[in-house]
Amino acid sequence: MRDVAIIGIGMMHWGELWEKSIRDLCVEASLACIEDAGVDHIDAMTIGSMSSGLFTGQEHLASMVPDYLGRKHLPATRVESACASGGLAVRTAFLEVASGMSDYVLAVGVEKMTDVSGGMATYALATASDQDYEAFHGVTFPGLYAMMARAHMERFGTTREQLAQVPVKNHANGSKNPHAQFPFTVTTEQVIGSVMVADPLTLLDCSPITDGAAAVLLAPAEKARKLGKHPTTVITGIGQATDTIALAQRKDLLQMGAVEEATLRALSMAGRSIKDISFAEVHDCFSIAEIMVIEAMGVVPAGQGGPATLDGYTAIEGAFPVNPSGGLKSKGHPVGATGVAQIIEAVTQLRGAAGERQVAGATAALTQNMGGSGGSSVVHIVEVQ
Numbered sequence: 001m002r003d004v005a006i007i008g009i010g011m012m013h014w015g016e017l018w019e020k021s022i023r024d025l026c027v028e029a030s031l032a033c034i035e036d037a038g039v040d041h042i043d044a045m046t047i048g049s050m051s052s053g054l055f056t057g058q059e060h061l062a063s064m065v066p067d068y069l070g071r072k073h074l075p076a077t078r079v080e081s082a083c084a085s086g087g088l089a090v091r092t093a094f095l096e097v098a099s100g101m102s103d104y105v106l107a108v109g110v111e112k113m114t115d116v117s118g119g120m121a122t123y124a125l126a127t128a129s130d131q132d133y134e135a136f137h138g139v140t141f142p143g144l145y146a147m148m149a150r151a152h153m154e155r156f157g158t159t160r161e162q163l164a165q166v167p168v169k170n171h172a173n174g175s176k177n178p179h180a181q182f183p184f185t186v187t188t189e190q191v192i193g194s195v196m197v198a199d200p201l202t203l204l205d206c207s208p209i210t211d212g213a214a215a216v217l218l219a220p221a222e223k224a225r226k227l228g229k230h231p232t233t234v235i236t237g238i239g240q241a242t243d244t245i246a247l248a249q250r251k252d253l254l255q256m257g258a259v260e261e262a263t264l265r266a267l268s269m270a271g272r273s274i275k276d277i278s279f280a281e282v283h284d285c286f287s288i289a290e291i292m293v294i295e296a297m298g299v300v301p302a303g304q305g306g307p308a309t310l311d312g313y314t315a316i317e318g319a320f321p322v323n324p325s326g327g328l329k330s331k332g333h334p335v336g337a338t339g340v341a342q343i344i345e346a347v348t349q350l351r352g353a354a355g356e357r358q359v360a361g362a363t364a365a366l367t368q369n370m371g372g373s374g375g376s377s378v379v380h381i382v383e384v385q
Contacts, residue, residue, distance in 0.1 A: 001098045005224035005234045006216050006382065008037025009344040014212035014332035015181040022056050022112040023068045025213035029337075030069050030108055033215035038229045042217065043102035045076040048089030048109040049336035054124035056112045065108060075102075082128035082371030083285065085109065086339025087378030090216060091238050097218045109340035110213040121209050125335070128372040130246035142206055142286065144247050144373045146198035149288035151253045153200070155303070158291070160200055162306030164191035166287040167204050167329050169315055174326020176356040179341075181210055181332030191287075205287040210332035214340035216347070221385070233350050237270030237381035239263060245375040256296040258377040259368060263297045266366070266379040274298045277381070278362040279321040279349065281342035283370035284328050290314075293368055294322060297379075316359060324349060324357045339369030339378060346382040 010032030017025065026047070034042065045066060053059045062076040081088045086109030093107035113121055126135040129144065152158045168188055174180040191204040224232050241261035244250050250257070267273060274297060282297075284290035291305030299320050300308045308314060314322035325331050325345035328338060346365035348354050364383045370376070 002100060003221035003234055004094050004097045004218050005221040005232050006343065006347050007039070007219045007224045007227060007230065008033040008217035009215070009347050010034070010036055011179055011214040011341055011344055012212065013179050014210050014334060016114045017211040018114070020211065022052060022058055022110060023064055025112060025211065026065045026108055026110050027068050029213035029215040030106060033106065033217050037217045038227060039104060039217070042071065042074065042104045042106045044096055045074055045106045045108065046089045046092040047076065047078045048080070048085035048107070048339065049078060049111060050080055050082050050085045051124045051127060052111070052336070054127070055121070056115055081376045081378070083283070083335045084339055084369045084371035084376045084378050085336040086214065086341070087367070087369030087380065088240070088339070090340060090343055090380065091240060091378055093218045094235055094238060097220060103219055103223060105218050106215060107218065107340060108213060108215045109337035111334035111336040112211050113209045113334060114211050128375070133246050133248065140198070141373065142198040142201055145286040145288055146201045147247065148253060148292060149200055152288060152292065155254060156306070158306035160192055161188055162310045163200065163205065163287045163291070164188045165310045166284060166290045167191050169309065170284060170323050170327040170329045173316060173324050173357050174330025177326045177331055180326045180330050181208060182330050201286055201288070207285045207328040207333040210334040212332055212334035212337050214337045214344055216340055216343050231351050232385050233347050233382055234385045235380055236383050237266040237268070237272065239265030239269065239379040240377070241265065242376045243374055245372060247373045254292065256292055256374045258374055259293055259296040259370060262377040262379040263368065266381050270381040270383070272364065272381060276364055277366045278364050279324060279359045280366040280368065281325060281345050282322055282327070282368040283338070284323055285333060285370070289370070290322065290327070293370070297366070297368065316357060321359050324354065324359055339367070342367035342369060343380060343382065350382060350384045
């Protein structure tokens, strides 16, 4: 199996992009990525999108995206794993390059979420939950994560202030990210005092509805070194795992088995431990998600995610920075694009090009992308070589 490097990255400012279609988003991110790589061709493409049909009425992205990119006849595949679709697109592209099937494979993640009503967007997102035992009974994702938050507070004594520190930290980071949908800071009081969504989660505990795309170009590491345009960033480990789709069917409401297993597999493939990682981009779709994810990954012991966040352990200047991009909360969450954007932040940091949000001395990054309430997860380890 060949070593695989990321030779190009591309995305645009995310937000409510009324004037752009889903094809516009894909093409803009892809062209930026190809220009960043400095190559004149690609061999194949993978596209991650959760629900383009429900959000825009457009399926068959594997034909549409190459067509409007001006790459007719290009082999292309669309993949889906709910909100982990972007991470899965990168994993699929990695396998094609690593196997020797192709040399230059573009991984694109996209979602155009604001062309429908809030109710329709909620319905589309709910398709990632168990339709018979959750969605049919009116349980939304804010409700599912609120149950996790309440259980975490009861078992471990996690406080409302600790939960609120996740968006406070991530908005502080996102305020320095030119691509972020919400590049402003918030206070603990603002988070707790914002509109209640599902007790204890308020509006500022929840990631937004977002339009956006992101693209990365993968190639054999030896070709990346010959190009010499950027520091060589190599994907050294990948882990993918699943769990029960219904939250109630798990043995423990507070155990994210897919995240734990995917992290272990990625670290094992890379020959690393969590202590070797400089920083992580994780799936903070809700405040409690980041806290539970860093516990599942072994960054901190179970129950210590809240105190560690409040104490600054996961701040950019902390011992283990988490979500220097601003995360899903500030940067935005166009569900099919999030996993690819996490890889882009990893590469940007490892190139030393993150500006004010730069993690000092970063040499190894972990990205953790998650679908549903943790029913699937994809983890990548990216290192400078």
